[in-house]
Amino acid sequence: MADQETDNGAAPSRVEDELEEAREKAAEMEDRWRRTAAELDNFRKRVARESGQQRDTERALVAASWLPVVDNLELALEHADAGDEAIVEGIRAVRDQALAVLSGLGYPQVDDSGKRFDPALHEAVGTTPSPEVPAGTIVHVVRPRYGDGTRVLRPAGVVVAAEER
Amino acid sequence: MADQETDNGAAPSRVEDELEEAREKAAEMEDRWRRTAAELDNFRKRVARESGQQRDTERALVAASWLPVVDNLELALEHADAGDEAIVEGIRAVRDQALAVLSGLGYPQVDDSGKRFDPALHEAVGTTPSPEVPAGTIVHVVRPRYGDGTRVLRPAGVVVAAEER
Numbered sequence: 001m002a003d004q005e006t007d008n009g010a011a012p013s014r015v016e017d018e019l020e021e022a023r024e025k026a027a028e029m030e031d032r033w034r035r036t037a038a039e040l041d042n043f044r045k046r047v048a049r050e051s052g053q054q055r056d057t058e059r060a061l062v063a064a065s066w067l068p069v070v071d072n073l074e075l076a077l078e079h080a081d082a083g084d085e086a087i088v089e090g091i092r093a094v095r096d097q098a099l100a101v102l103s104g105l106g107y108p109q110v111d112d113s114g115k116r117f118d119p120a121l122h123e124a125v126g127t128t129p130s131p132e133v134p135a136g137t138i139v140h141v142v143r144p145r146y147g148d149g150t151r152v153l154r155p156a157g158v159v160v161a162a163e164e165r
Numbered sequence: 166m167a168d169q170e171t172d173n174g175a176a177p178s179r180v181e182d183e184l185e186e187a188r189e190k191a192a193e194m195e196d197r198w199r200r201t202a203a204e205l206d207n208f209r210k211r212v213a214r215e216s217g218q219q220r221d222t223e224r225a226l227v228a229a230s231w232l233p234v235v236d237n238l239e240l241a242l243e244h245a246d247a248g249d250e251a252i253v254e255g256i257r258a259v260r261d262q263a264l265a266v267l268s269g270l271g272y273p274q275v276d277d278s279g280k281r282f283d284p285a286l287h288e289a290v291g292t293t294p295s296p297e298v299p300a301g302t303i304v305h306v307v308r309p310r311y312g313d314g315t316r317v318l319r320p321a322g323v324v325v326a327a328e329e330r
Binding site for chain 2: 054058098101
């Protein structure tokens with residue numbers, strides 16, 4: 001069949017070569033299309049996933065940049081305790097407002113006193129013998145934690161009850 | 166040519182129909198591939214553009230949530246002026262730190278006193294007759310502006326010199 005010629009000079013072999021070529025090209029283009037479509041689909045899914053993460057990351061970065069301000073408000077409050085009551089009230093109001101902003105952003109201040117030490121939430125800055133509580137209990141919070149469970153802006157700095165010897 | 170038959174029964178007309186069909190399919194698939202590739206390309210570009218915008222938006226939102234804290238620090242400072250010098254110093258230090266954080270995020274506090282009123286940067290809260298300066302000059306800043314030119318977190322609240330009558 002490959003050697004047959006038709007009356008008008010068209011070679012079936014050539015036509016069939018061209019057919020094979022065209023089919024190969026069709027298969028190749030379909031393959032490219034499917035790959036590109038899959039890539040587009042994966043990219044869309046990845047973007048949808050990461051866009052939320054990126055927003056969370058930016059929020060955490062910006063919120064964290066304010067923590068030193070909050071720390072110093074607490075410090076000012078400690079030092080102002082002896083001062084004029086109206087001023088102390090003013091500073092306390094600003095501090096409470098700052099904590100409300102942090103909480104609104106998803107990072108409430110959490111008191112970890114008396115809880116069990118958890119390396120995901122706490123940073124041990126020291127241990128102390130404490131016969132009255134089980135070892136591993138947080139006996140003193142040096143620096144409060146902001147954020148709960150899945151979203152911790154800053155772990156608490158804590159002093160932990162030591163193992164008895 | 167369409168009516169010719171070869172010895173082995175294969176119709177050239179059929180082969181050529183198939184060729185035409187295969188070529189159409191190849192063209193169709195190439196078209197789909199090119200369209201999908203263009204869509205992927207556009208999507209990539211859009212994502213690159215919007216991801217920066219999204220981060221900027223989130224940064225502005227979070228930073229703006231802290232402005233009331235900064236406002237109240239300024240207020241506490243005004244009221245504390247008569248108080249203990251150490252406490253005033255403490256509050257001033259916290260206020261300066263808060264302004265440094267805002268500036269670090271791209272929103273420096275800008276003093277607009279004496280500048281020409283610009284609705285993109287300023288919000289007029291009132292006018293006042295001021296023969297000594299040209300009309301439209303900012304004579305008093307009630308609430309400072311944060312951010313310059315392209316990125317204004319909050320426009321300044323200003324009192325503007327009135328037209329002479």
